[in-house]
Amino acid sequence: MNAPHPPKVAGIDPTVPTPTHTVAPAPPAQEAGPAPDAPAGTPPPAAAPDAPGSLLQDRLAGWVSDLTTLHELTERMCGTSVLQAALEELLRAGAALVGARRGLVALEPGDGLGPRTTVGHGLGRADLGHLETVPREALLTSTADLLAEPGLDPRHREVAARLGYSAGYALPLATDNARLGTAVWLYDEPAAPDEHHRHLIGLYLRQAAEHLALLLEVERTRAYAATLTGELLPSRLPRLPGVQLAVRHRTGPRGGGDWYDALPLPDAALGLSVGSVTGSGPGAVAAMGRLRASLRAYAVMEGEDPVAVLSDLELLLRLTEPARSATALFAYCEPAARRITLAGAGHSPPLLIGERRTEYVETSLSAPLGMLACWEAPSVEFRVEREETVLLYTDGLLRRTGEAMDRAFARLHSAAASVPRALRGDPGAVADHVLATLLPGDTARGDEDVVLLAARFD
Known part of the structure; x- marks a missing residue:
């Protein structure tokens, strides 16, 4: 059975079914019989529809759809072999999961060894230049409605008005052992992903960060080799x-x-x-x-x-x-x-x-x-x-x-x-x-x- 279509959240295009929860199993239905006062020969009443079973099937279908989506997105991420391509893929997948049109990732490894870079999705070179002028802590923070934010940085407000976005949803990129940076997706209007989509993007980023950490080490090795060769x-x-x-x-x-x-x-x-x-x-x-x-x-x-x-x-x-x-x-x-x-x-x-x-x-x-x-x-x-x-x-x-x-x-x-x-x-x-x-x-x-x-x- 197909999963029900999820409701539209403000600013979100739900490409993945809404979350489902397990339901306690219903007690076995007793076999229907004729009513006690019914005359002999009266057929038993029709059984009520199996509503709990139908709901469970819908929810199972939703889980399967979620797993399939995450599997496809993770496979595409693992198919990248260059750090730049992996960051671009992460932004594309994240935009689909949270329903945003634009986004950026700031790669800033916590060990300070670099490389440090900013990659955009749906943003031109000039747009990224404007965003670079916004204080990092202000830009890489989740904000459901920038205009209603009382303590919003003035430069952030100015750049948001220039680029035409009204909300942002940010998540850290990190593995169990290292911090890699932050990703933020930008909405054209005040909006935020619902709990279900936040759960899915969290699962995706957990796997994507592991792959990014491997590519980061490869990139560093390549840079070291190129530097050593150049010096010789x-x-x-x-x-x-x-x-x-x-x-x-x-x-x-x-x-x-x-x-x-x-x-x-x-x-x-x-x-x-x-x-x-x-x-x-x-x-x-x-x-x-x-x-x-x-x-x-x-x-x-x-x-x-x-x-x-x-x-x-x-x-x-x-x-x-x-x-x-x-x-x-x-x-x-x-x-x-x-x-x-x-x-x-x-x-x-x-x-x-x-x-x-x-x-x-x-x-x-x-x-x-x-x-x-x-x-x-x-x-x-x-x-x-x-x-x-x-x-x-x-x-x-x-x-x-x-x-x-x-x-x-x-x-x-x-x-x-x-x-x-x-x-x-x-x-x-x-x-x-x-x-x-x-x-x-x-x-x-x-x-x-x-x-x-x-x-x-x-």
Whole structure:
């Protein structure tokens, strides 16, 4: 039997049935018989309708409807994997449960470690800006009728009139062990959720807060990994006559071991390197930092011989990181002559982007560092035309496409060839165009680091 439609509460659109309560079981009905004074043969009177049984069925149906709604909303929340998306889902679900059109959540972890952010639902950027000017304790408080509130903060009254809301319903976001913040939903007219809807939103927030606490830890871990990786990579690229440099780096969610470097060398030369250490997490990041620092030292001593640089790096890797392997590419550039000598160890070839050609540089096949007892591969020398760009990258750029490697290489070539002529004079714009074309928006798959190092020769 269907549950009865709940009555409309002021300002509330009841999307969930009203609460029901258990009813004490009725005593068993006695079998009906003819009245004592009825003449013989008179049929017994008709039994009264089973009203208690009907009411119980309606209430059971209401409970089932409530549980189904909460299950669906909780499933949608658990399907989020990013903190921002989870907060937006919480506001949408809460708005449906309490019948509000707008709302906001202020994430303010009680441990003070952040991140602190405010996310709105049905509110524009300017609206959130106005709400940020209201004192927190006034904004994040339940108020059934703002105009009738005697001690209402004047700024709160002014912002409420500007945005057109008249009531708010606030609830804390907290687990058993941590306070996460506060959520508040705003009504266009004086209103408040009834007891039933308050009970449902309380149950939902209890489960949602646990999921938010997990995503908060993931977000912090990602931020720590990105910060650590950033500290181990160059804070800025060098400026040398005859060459312009730009880099784009995306850190994976678990923190990977991809690196890049650009190092001025004697005789007005320039050393460029990209590489990747196997694994992810803090261990891979630390190994990446050690290898990059060592490669810089080897480049200063013998940078004109890229094979010797990578050979020394391979020996160091086998002695200090025997359980790891790494791919690497080192290029010794002479900007005045536009000549490049490079060697690669299991790394993808550079891509030349120019007015008359877009092609991969042919490099010899070689194993990654740490895979063989002794690494060795011949170097390759080539010249760059004036106003051409050399694009060095890590394999994460190809893997994030989700394509097979041959298909990913073809897509990268197509993205580089499609760089508009107006952008080719800026290596940063070239790298941005390649990234946007190859990994548009949030469609990129995978969690590998991505590095693009672009060098344009004048």
